[in-house]
Amino acid sequence: MIKIEEDWYKNYKKIAREKWGSEFTLWKAMFRGFIDMMREEAIKQGKENEPINPFSKMLLDVFIDVARARKKGKQIIMYPFNYGPELFHAMNLEPLMQEMFSVGLAPFHINEHYLDITNEIGYGDNPTLCNAQRPLIGSYIEKAAPIPDLLFFLSTPCNSLATTYQVFQHLTGVPTYTIDIPYWSHSPDSTFYDEKTLEYVIKQLKKLVVWLENQTHQKLDEEKFKQTMVWLNQARANVLEFNELLRAVPCPARSIEGFGNYLAMVLRGGTKAAVEATKWLRDNAASNVKNKIGGVPDEKIRIAWPYTHVFFDNELLPWLEENFNAVVIMDILGYYHVPPHDTSTIEKCFESLAKGTLDFSMIGTCRGPIEFYIDYVIRFVKDYKIDCVIMPMQFACKHAYAMARITSEEVRNQTGIPTMIFGCDPYDSREVSSEEIRGKIADFLTEIVL
Amino acid sequence: MSIIEKFIQAAPLPNSWIDNWKRDGKKVLGYFCTYIPDEIIYAADILPIRIRARQCSDTPVGDAYMSSTTCSFTRCCLEAADRKQLNFLDGIISCNSCDQIRRLYDNIRYKAPFPFHYFLSVPANVNEVTIEWYKHEVGKFKKQIEKEFKVKITDDKLGHAIQIYNESRRLLKKLYLLRQRETPHFTGTDVMNILLASVSIPKEYFNNLLSQQIEEAENNEGISDYRARIMVVGSLLDNPQYIKIIEDLGGLVVTDSLCFGTRSFWDLVEESHSPLDALAQRYLSKISCPRMTDGHLSRKQFILDLIKEFYVDGVIFQRMKFCPYWWGEIFMLRRELKELGVPFIDLEREYILGGIGQMKTRIQAFLEVLE
Ligand code: SF4
Ligand code: SF4
Numbered sequence: 001m002i003k004i005e006e007d008w009y010k011n012y013k014k015i016a017r018e019k020w021g022s023e024f025t026l027w028k029a030m031f032r033g034f035i036d037m038m039r040e041e042a043i044k045q046g047k048e049n050e051p052i053n054p055f056s057k058m059l060l061d062v063f064i065d066v067a068r069a070r071k072k073g074k075q076i077i078m079y080p081f082n083y084g085p086e087l088f089h090a091m092n093l094e095p096l097m098q099e100m101f102s103v104g105l106a107p108f109h110i111n112e113h114y115l116d117i118t119n120e121i122g123y124g125d126n127p128t129l130c131n132a133q134r135p136l137i138g139s140y141i142e143k144a145a146p147i148p149d150l151l152f153f154l155s156t157p158c159n160s161l162a163t164t165y166q167v168f169q170h171l172t173g174v175p176t177y178t179i180d181i182p183y184w185s186h187s188p189d190s191t192f193y194d195e196k197t198l199e200y201v202i203k204q205l206k207k208l209v210v211w212l213e214n215q216t217h218q219k220l221d222e223e224k225f226k227q228t229m230v231w232l233n234q235a236r237a238n239v240l241e242f243n244e245l246l247r248a249v250p251c252p253a254r255s256i257e258g259f260g261n262y263l264a265m266v267l268r269g270g271t272k273a274a275v276e277a278t279k280w281l282r283d284n285a286a287s288n289v290k291n292k293i294g295g296v297p298d299e300k301i302r303i304a305w306p307y308t309h310v311f312f313d314n315e316l317l318p319w320l321e322e323n324f325n326a327v328v329i330m331d332i333l334g335y336y337h338v339p340p341h342d343t344s345t346i347e348k349c350f351e352s353l354a355k356g357t358l359d360f361s362m363i364g365t366c367r368g369p370i371e372f373y374i375d376y377v378i379r380f381v382k383d384y385k386i387d388c389v390i391m392p393m394q395f396a397c398k399h400a401y402a403m404a405r406i407t408s409e410e411v412r413n414q415t416g417i418p419t420m421i422f423g424c425d426p427y428d429s430r431e432v433s434s435e436e437i438r439g440k441i442a443d444f445l446t447e448i449v450l
Numbered sequence: 451m452s453i454i455e456k457f458i459q460a461a462p463l464p465n466s467w468i469d470n471w472k473r474d475g476k477k478v479l480g481y482f483c484t485y486i487p488d489e490i491i492y493a494a495d496i497l498p499i500r501i502r503a504r505q506c507s508d509t510p511v512g513d514a515y516m517s518s519t520t521c522s523f524t525r526c527c528l529e530a531a532d533r534k535q536l537n538f539l540d541g542i543i544s545c546n547s548c549d550q551i552r553r554l555y556d557n558i559r560y561k562a563p564f565p566f567h568y569f570l571s572v573p574a575n576v577n578e579v580t581i582e583w584y585k586h587e588v589g590k591f592k593k594q595i596e597k598e599f600k601v602k603i604t605d606d607k608l609g610h611a612i613q614i615y616n617e618s619r620r621l622l623k624k625l626y627l628l629r630q631r632e633t634p635h636f637t638g639t640d641v642m643n644i645l646l647a648s649v650s651i652p653k654e655y656f657n658n659l660l661s662q663q664i665e666e667a668e669n670n671e672g673i674s675d676y677r678a679r680i681m682v683v684g685s686l687l688d689n690p691q692y693i694k695i696i697e698d699l700g701g702l703v704v705t706d707s708l709c710f711g712t713r714s715f716w717d718l719v720e721e722s723h724s725p726l727d728a729l730a731q732r733y734l735s736k737i738s739c740p741r742m743t744d745g746h747l748s749r750k751q752f753i754l755d756l757i758k759e760f761y762v763d764g765v766i767f768q769r770m771k772f773c774p775y776w777w778g779e780i781f782m783l784r785r786e787l788k789e790l791g792v793p794f795i796d797l798e799r800e801y802i803l804g805g806i807g808q809m810k811t812r813i814q815a816f817l818e819v820l821e
Contacts (some may be wrong), residue, residue, distance in 0.1 A: 124777050127519035155574035155743055159549045162743050163778030170746065170782045178743045180580055183546035183571040196586060203579045369569070370556035401517040402553035406560045
């Protein structure tokens with residue numbers, strides 16, 4: 001038997017046989033699917049005799065922790081994909097990132113069923129409301145996902161998210177807290193956020209702490225909070241180094257690895273596990289740079305992908321790598337870019353928390369005027385020696401889709417780099433199929449880029 | 451010319467009041483949302499106009515730049531700006547009403563810029579921290595208007611603008627109260643024209659006309675030949691034709707919860723407070739629209755109160771296609787009204803009115819249920 005079987009695979013499979021309760025049906029389906037995917041990947045990479053890597057361990061443990069939290073009576077807080085869970089960790093809550101369902105179930109084509117149920121009860125349609133959240137409503141109707149004890153969301157990045165979270169609250173009655181992320185600090189001296197914006201977010205985060213204290217009947221443990229912020233900032237430093245290493249030619253990482261950093265920060269930000277996962281990704285990239293090894297052999301095309309991945313097609317990036325020697329250097333979530341901050345006092349910890357909230361993947365680029373986004377893409381194109389920009393826009397993502405055309409014109413004007421825009425639904429394979437998407441990308445790469 | 455005819459003339463953009471205003475060498479600024487305190491513009495002796503694009507017939511530029519899955523109001527506005535149909539404006543003011551509106555602002559700046567653009571960051575929930583933030587935003591807005599148009603907006607001027615605006619709100623409420631009667635004095639179509647005029651001509655003229663209209667109406671007999679009393683609920687409806695379709699079929703629109711309707715004037719600005727404090731407080735905590743993440747229960751209660759006070763028989767939800775906020779809001783309201791036994795229908799629409807035949811059939815069927 002190969003080592004992987006005796007080591008971690010068997011162990012996780014055993015946990016998957018535990019009774020998690022019917023509300024965790026989908027959660028367990030994802031867990032099982034991920035264990036198998038990771039095993040296959042390890043074998044494909046010739047790493048079947050190695051212990052599980054820190055990233056995969058972190059990810060699989062998220063599933064176990066959430067499922068076991070219910071049994072242990074630990075309160076579960078649901079939150080969106082554009083917010084870090086560090087404060088929740090500090091307050092002994094079990095964070096459950098809602099979009100984990102839509103993103104994690106997409107490659108197994110399970111969202112589709114829940115989208116149909118959501119349609120049947122008359123809640124939205126695809127171009128109006130995003131399918132990153134809509135399956136939540138269908139899974140609630142079928143009781144296939146846990147109802148959290150608490151719910152938290154932000155006013156950004158989109159109306160779709162804020163709407164579906166409200167509808168979920170309306171259906172379930174779960175105590176909910178929201179904070180407002182200012183759209184734009186319209187200060188002539190401000191490039192991104194000014195002191196006023198920061199102060200505003202800090203004040204709201206402090207109010208969130210009070211709300212959480214009331215809901216959980218416990219006080220914020222300042223020492224624990226500080227430790228959480230120290231770990232958070234260590235992980236941020238790792239990710240930042242990783243981002244810098246991507247400038248190397250050839251790029252030292254594969255297309256999906258940046259997204260791994262994002263998952264670490266959005267699922268386990270503020271924990272030791274995230275520090276280890278991000279360190280592992282960074283160390284691999286650093287070693288590849290040192291040895292001049294490319295994540296994609298014989299790299300020919302470097303792509304900026306300033307939007308989300310097409311989650312239902314998890315073979316799309318390997319297809320690009322194998323057929324075009326193309327590496328996706330950045331995607332909008334994977335390019336998590338929050339510098340580490342001072343955590344020496346509680347005040348500084350709140351400041352660091354607020355800065356991370358304002359700069360979080362997608363929030364930083366999409367909460368302001370189009371210039372924030374255009375500058376971000378152009379800076380990336382220049383700094384990372386990008387050959388082309390691919391923007392797979394989600395039909396329902398109004399704030400992003402309505403920026404695509406102008407951004408692509410600006411990128412072309414300012415850098416001369418070709419861009420392509422296409423519409424799709426990353427969560428539902430029935431809207432635009434893998435074949436269609438690959439056909440469009442192949443045409444673009446062969447006819448325009450190469 | 452009757453007073454209502456004057457309102458009908460004042461409803462489109464531009465109109466002769468705007469022409470006269472400009473002929474005097476004065477500026478006109480367009481804004482997009484009820485969350486923008488237009489008193490500040492008025493206090494600078496600039497005419498604030500709520501932007502619409504009723505002349506829109508197709509949207510090639512809007513589709514290409516905003517994408518064809520954004521709401522057609524925003525696509526039409528981009529189209530109108532691109533075709534220079536809004537060139538009577540000296541600038542535009544926007545805010546983060548919704549994703550479509552905020553990107554419309556960006557697209558206009560790139561595709562069809564105006565001499566002046568300004569954007570306010572309006573919080574999406576209400577508490578002392580967000581009100582404080584909004585006060586700061588409103589203050590910055592005031593300063594920018596002063597700087598750009600070389601005017602001084604004193605507290606006195608602002609206080610005066612608030613009084614005039616409040617007067618307008620009081621008159622509109624009085625007009626609505628006349629619709630509570632068993633024989634309401636106005637059709638919904640007339641009221642829609644009055645509402646449009648309220649955001650298209652100088653407020654003093656408007657208040658004057660509306661006072662006369664109310665006085666005249668009080669002596670008239672009301673309308674009695676209707677089949678059912680209707681409330682219209684939804685986002686921005688600026689098309690009297692839509693209401694007319696309902697009323698031609700025998701429904702009488704007696705009240706609403708609409709962007710151009712009650713939600714724009716129901717709440718007053720506190721005149722005894724400092725003007726900026728009062729504006730921030732009023733604009734953020736007024737009867738909200740679904741952009742406010744914490745306001746559904748109060749919006750629902752507002753609708754239920756109006757249903758009772760205006761003796762509403764049935765509710766028509768008018769939902770703009772591709773609008774996330776209103777789909778969510780109406781989904782929740784449908785469940786709540788059903789539980790309370792209030793009849794309703796949900797009509798999806800585009801900004802450019804189409805599918806009238808189907809709409810008529812559905813309204814007809816609805817009225818039959820109500821009778
Ligand atoms: S993809 Fe766009 S619309 Fe969907 S949740 Fe993300 S930001 Fe919102
Ligand atoms: S109808 Fe909806 S999407 Fe359109 S402008 Fe209004 S709130 Fe925005």
